[in-house]
Amino acid sequence: MKPYSDYISYDAEAFLADPSFRAWIAGPTPEMKAYWQGLLKCYPHLRHPFGQAQLLAQGMESTWISFSQTYVDELFRKTLTTLPAEQADSPVAGRSTRLRFRWAYAAAVLFPLVSGLLVYDYFFREKLIQTGNAEVRTLTLYDGSEIKLNANSQLRLPSRFKWRSTREVWFTGEGSFFVQKQLEDDTGKKRKFTVHTERAEVAVLGTRFTVYNRSQRTRILLEEGRIALTDPVAGKMFLMKPGQVASYKKGDGTYRMEKADAEQQRPLTAWRSHLLVFENAPMTELKQRFQEVYGIELVMEGEEFKEQYFTGELPLNDTQKALIILSEAFGLEAVPYQDRIYFLSNP
Missing domain, CATH: 2.60.120.1440 (Jelly Rolls)
Incomplete structure (x- = not known):
């Protein structure tokens, strides 16, 4: 075990990378527990990063276990013993057994990698x-x-x-x-x-x-x-x-x-109830809010809009209904074209 002084500047990430810490997480013993308690007693400032590392390490033990050749051979032997003798001796059964073994071996190798990626994504990715x-x-x-x-x-x-x-x-x-x-x-x-x-x-x-x-x-x-x-x-x-x-x-x-x-x-909070609220809003504000919320550009050109103001409510989750309300308010027809809505005089 390392001397306690080696851990003085450790943060949570350093503890997670430390072989002794990982061994303790994977297989805790009373001796190891006493060792870490002694460390925290000597250096109280490490309690916070050590506690963080403990919390983050939960569920990561499997990603630290190496699968030795002895373990793989034993897994293969156990797989064979689960088959009836006649199936084990059969050439077809043999090929099937080897195929299943290869899948088991691949799973044993890939599981730690996949688990590690999932843990990284869960804890360390913004x-x-x-x-x-x-x-x-x-x-x-x-x-x-x-x-x-x-x-x-x-x-x-x-x-x-x-x-x-x-x-x-x-x-x-x-x-x-x-x-x-x-x-x-x-x-x-x-x-x-x-x-x-x-x-x-x-x-x-x-x-x-x-x-x-x-x-x-x-x-x-x-x-x-x-x-x-x-x-x-x-x-x-x-x-x-x-x-x-x-x-x-x-x-x-x-x-x-x-x-x-x-x-x-x-007007600042009504959107939480799926409403846009306007109180004597000029056309510039109305156009801006439509672009921000609906992603649609309103084209309001002409003298009839220069001095216009709008007071009312528009449904945030129903663009068509919002356009109908505006059309009726201004006595104009809303004509869509690409990402724009043109307001034209009714025939």
Whole structure:
């Protein structure tokens, strides 16, 4: 066994690669248990990475077992003894036995490899989740926090392994976050949850908020709890209270804070109920929202649209019905062509 001093700088990944640690996981003994307990007593700072490695190693033992030739020969002998004597002596049966043995041998060799790949994918690979046109999707994260994504949004999650040391995600689009409170295992302090966007870092301990991050514009609505919003470009931090909306668009120096009542919040949150809500919205906003959510470009050219504003609700999950509502509101016919919808005067 190695001296304890060799483990001083170990992290969880180093423990997982250590032959002594792997041997203990695959075949624990009282002596090995005492050895590791002694290590953690000498170096308490290793308790966290050692515990992480233990947790990650569950189910990985099979990937560390080498299949010796003796084991393979014994497997072949046992296979032969399970056959009736006349079948074992038969040439056809012999070929069949050899074929089955080859499959058994291949399975024995491939199983550790496949298991290792599955374990790697489960614990060490980051994930990218994207929604399509008019799609609303709800995700539950590793810690039980929930994120609801609006159409054409993207969320990048770190691996489960990295998540154990830091809770953070990278986000573009529209999403509502319901963050679970969580304590650090070693300190008992509350763990921070951070959402990264192009122009904002939102840090929370446990709260509910909605983020709009599209078209060079960002809006953040705090519904419950408290959050610390950092503008990395301006180098400013804002402590937000429930009911506040932080708004930023390209060209602004930094965020603008405003209080929003329930009706003012609704256009930012109604998509969770599969609705798009507009309150006296200009045509530029209507066209932009259609492109963002439905992936369709509205062509509204002509004098009749210059001073038009739209107030109403559109179904997020029914594009055709949304177009019918707009056609009736403007007294025009919606004509699709490729990825565009042209609004024409009725004959």
